Amino acid sequence: MTDLDPEASLHGRLRASILGLDLAPGQRLSERGLEPELGASRTPIRAALMRLESEGLVRRDGRGWLVAPIDLDEIAQIAEFRELVETGAVRLALPRARREDLLALADLADSADETGTPEHSLHTGTSFHLELAHLAENAELFAALQGILTRLFRTRWLEVQSTESRERVRREHSAIAAALLAGDADAAERALLEHLRGTHDRLALALGSRRREFAARGIPIDGAGLASR
Amino acid sequence: MTDLDPEASLHGRLRASILGLDLAPGQRLSERGLEPELGASRTPIRAALMRLESEGLVRRDGRGWLVAPIDLDEIAQIAEFRELVETGAVRLALPRARREDLLALADLADSADETGTPEHSLHTGTSFHLELAHLAENAELFAALQGILTRLFRTRWLEVQSTESRERVRREHSAIAAALLAGDADAAERALLEHLRGTHDRLALALGSRRREFAARGIPIDGAGLASR
DNA sequence: CCTCGCGGTCTGGTATACCAGTATGGTATT
DNA sequence: AATACCATACTGGTATACCAGACCGCGAGG
Incomplete structure (x- = not known):
């Protein structure tokens, strides 16, 4: 980056x-x-x-x-902190962003083609969240989210493995962008939280249950991983 | 630290x-x-x-x-991000903290004696905010606030120069702790925001207007500094 | 056979010599 | 006098040699 x-x-x-x-x-x-x-x-x-x-x-x-x-407990804490940061980004971005910026964000969300590669989807998703944070016009918040996404990167690839989940992410991103375009901060925050929590819960579930499989590939996964809130 | x-x-x-x-x-x-x-x-x-x-x-x-x-615009952004982090800390800490932890926090707030040195007041204030963040039981959030307070340290000393402001800080900290003890998250968040915004506004005012004085002491202060929100 | 001890071989931590690029100041030339 | 150029003295970047401490294994002694 x-x-x-x-x-x-x-x-x-x-x-x-x-x-x-x-x-x-x-x-x-x-x-x-x-x-x-x-x-x-x-x-x-x-x-x-x-x-x-x-x-x-x-x-x-x-x-x-x-x-x-990779520690499930740590990931859960990062995810919790991320909710804070990103909901803050939504609240700050809405009054600050120009309409054309929000339109560009919506385009970015829609551009995640489910026929694309997982890598492409991951990259587009990262860009979406970072661009949203950018619209908050707060360098500290942006840097914080950048660090968060970096630290979550190694596990985030799991969520874009199947075409269904890629499509789901695309849809949820679009919903967030649409709520922002409508100027509805509460709806945007709800959509964002739904997206983050759903993603994290599925991730924690997958990581926790497939721990042995990962261990066989030389990837130990620490932590209890009762990660849902 | x-x-x-x-x-x-x-x-x-x-x-x-x-x-x-x-x-x-x-x-x-x-x-x-x-x-x-x-x-x-x-x-x-x-x-x-x-x-x-x-x-x-x-x-x-x-x-x-x-x-x-020292850049006033940067300080304003950090302060804005800090609001996000600390209000998040309040919301997370309230359901997680044991009553005795909240009592200890209240003690800490009250222990800032206005007869103490500015250094002592600064240290106690730092401890108060960090301890509050600690009660949120989220290491990421704690680390973020630690970084924020570090970066604000050089200017925060200004707010504890006069005995009046030290007393004001003590009172506001106590109010936050009291609201937490009462289990009133909204009141705690309001008290916190009032504290942070008041502190920051006075700081930005003092720094902006005394820019020349600081420059004479070899401390340039950058940024526009129209920092109130 | 078990245990205690010593030596070799890792680790990061530090000091230092050398490299290449740059900015600056002084000098020489026009 | 002004300007252009060159020498020099910085800058951080890198490679490397040496240090001290820790761990591990092997061997000797009980």
Whole structure:
């Protein structure tokens, strides 16, 4: 998100490896071990790790680093915080956004074609939420949502695996945009919450029940995961 | 906040220098220039700067580093985002907090003695808001507020300069705690918003009008600062 | 056979030397 | 006197060598 070409910087490459699950959640990383793979020396690798740490994608583990584990309890907390941030975005955006901005947002929501790839759907969905936050014209809120979406990225791909869920997301995004266009803040907030909660509940359910399957693929999933509210 | 003794780590020392305005906002920093003052080599200094960058206390300026300037527009945005976060904290904390936790919070609010030092009042106030956020039992929300308060720290000291404002803050904190104890979420949210908005408006007014005075002390203040909402 | 201890090999942390790009100031030339 | 150019002294970026502490395994002794 910072670099146009993810291959450009060490940080971008490591980030892509983590978000793409090429580096398994919970896996330990060593600065020297990454040297040959990244073709760089420890100094820039350390810088990249520190930056990824501040993004929540990597953690310090006593002596050593580890790819941020996927923890259902943590995801539930992030999702809860996200509700706060995004409903705030809706309330702030409505009086501030120009009609043409809202129309563009609606176009963006509709542009998520269910025939597209999961990656495309994920990207469009991310853009929709970020664009909505952008309309709130508050840089802090925008940055907060950006961080949230980054940290949820590795699990969000699950929700766009089936064409049905992609279509459902598209429909819910459109409903949010439509309520905003109608100037109905309450309806927009309701539609948003329905979207976020439904998405999160399905996600938590899928992650929790398929824990063994993921573990077999080298992706441990921590936390209790009784995540519905 | 990270280290018990701010003098312990390079990061803590630099942080204290910035928050204490020993390093003027907007001042350029060079890694090598900090070496003699901090008695360390570039590597750990760079690490500290990168960490401070992620906290928003330091910025990159092309080639080079900059102590984060004080910008009224930015402060207004942070304050707006803070309203979102803290009202969310109130709504989440109320059903989750035990009565004894709320009593402790009320004690904390009342413990801000107007005869104390400004530093003590500032510290108590910080603790009050953080403790309130803690009761929401959401680590993301807590971390967000922690970052917000850090970034507002350099200007928040203004609001505790006079004994009247210290007393006002104490009273408003007590009112928030009382509403929480009464289980009245709406009243608590109203009291909180009144507190935050009043504080911010007085702050923006003071900062805006005394811009020249601060400039004479080497503290430039950017932004338009028509900050009331 | 079990246990205690020591040594090798990891880890990140630090200091430092070198690189390349840039901004600046002084000087020489017109 | 003004301007253009070049030398120099910065900047952060990188690679690397060395340090101290921790962990693990192996071997010796009980």
